Amino acid sequence: MFKNEANQVRAGWLIFLAFVAMFITQQIFALPGGVLLALVDFPFQDGSFDMDINAAFARHPWIFLLTQGGGTVGGMLATVLVWKFVNKGTLPELGFRGSLKDLWFGLFLGAASIVVIFFILLATGNVKMLNTFGSPEFTVYTLSYLLLFILVGFFEEMFFRGYVMSTMQRRGNPKWLIYVISAVIFSLVHGTNPNVSVLGLVNIALVGILFAYMFDATNSLWLPIGYHITWNYFQGNVFGFAVSGTTPYGIYNVSVENGNSLMTGGAFGLEGGLLATLLIVLGFFATRLYVKMKAE
Structure with a gap:
């Protein structure tokens, strides 16, 4: 046993x-x-x-x-x-190895994914901006949450990808099981978040698989850490969406009341919407292309 x-x-x-x-x-x-x-x-x-x-x-x-x-x-x-x-x-065996270029690409990809979702929602009338692009509202939360989401990005990737995946790999578990278990645990931990939805948990599991793929494909935690940080920060503190159900404090503020909750994610935030599903899937292709370009 x-x-x-x-x-x-x-x-x-x-x-x-x-x-x-x-x-x-x-x-x-x-x-x-x-x-x-x-x-x-x-x-x-x-x-x-x-x-x-x-x-x-x-x-x-x-x-x-x-x-x-x-x-x-x-x-x-x-x-x-x-x-x-x-x-x-050791720390390198946990995942802190490889090039910091992976971190920068992860930061870019996470931010770009949220930017794309935001502008699609804005263009389709699913969100309404409450302040203009020329009138950003910088607050103490702009900095405090940046620091928090940096810590969260490091911690969650260290544990759910670095520790869980490496521990299972050391015990000879098949790759598909390592991906699934790490993603399911990641999703279940978010199950107690406010305003949680079924699609939200599915998307969190899916992005957990994406993070697992990033870790596996680069043999490093840097890429998923970068993606994780800006995915969260741009949701909540740039565009003002809830982050996994938590209260947003955005530079820009949006209303999703008149939008389609299947698109916006409703009170749970973008992670509860189908556009997040689409961009997460595209993240697999972007990661594959990035890894291929690095190898050339």
């Missing part, structure tokens, strides 16, 4: 151990931000002791960054420690 035919601990147990360690460490590292929020925002909501945590964080974006960013750093640390001391692996 616990070991395979080679007397090795099965990959599933190692992934479960890493997940538990990651979760616990995240809570510990997020705790200082939570305590600070309670200190600076007490009593809550103008005298009411019924705390709306999201509203409280909205009043204190840097404390939100300290809390969420701290938890993310904790998750990264746990992933590295389990990989090093339990899996006996």
Whole structure:
């Protein structure tokens, strides 16, 4: 049950151990931000002791960054420690190898994908801009969420691609199973997000497979990390769409109320729409072309 035919601990147990360690460490590292929020925002909501945590964080974006960013750093640390001391692996073996050109291409591809989706939605009348291109609204969230999404991009790729896929590969699992398991776990973790939808979870699983393909095709985490960062940031903090159901704070603000939710993703954000499905699929072709060009 616990070991395979080679007397090795099965990959599933190692992934479960890493997940538990990651979760616990995240809570510990997020705790200082939570305590600070309670200190600076007490009593809550103008005298009411019924705390709306999201509203409280909205009043204190840097404390939100300290809390969420701290938890993310904790998750990264746990992933590295389990990989090093339990899996006996190194950072290059986890996926931090190869050319930084992969990172730059990933940053470009993630941003370009969201830009294409946005302009299709705008041209078809599925979104309405609430401020003009000439009147961007820069706020503290513009910087704080950039820092947060950089951390999230690193952490989620380190764990869901680097740790999960490498652990399964070391145990001799077939490639198709490695892709599917890493993507399904990635999608299920997002299942508790606000305004979650079936298509949203399907798209998150699909982009998880894309990230797995990027990792496998380049033998490096840099490409999926770059794509992940700008995919999130351009959704929420450039164009003002929800990111996997979370509240957006965009430079530009849009309304999707009169749009087709199958196209816009509705309250879950672009990841809940069919255009995201299309651009994710195109991401496979773009990655294949990029890898082929690199090899020439």
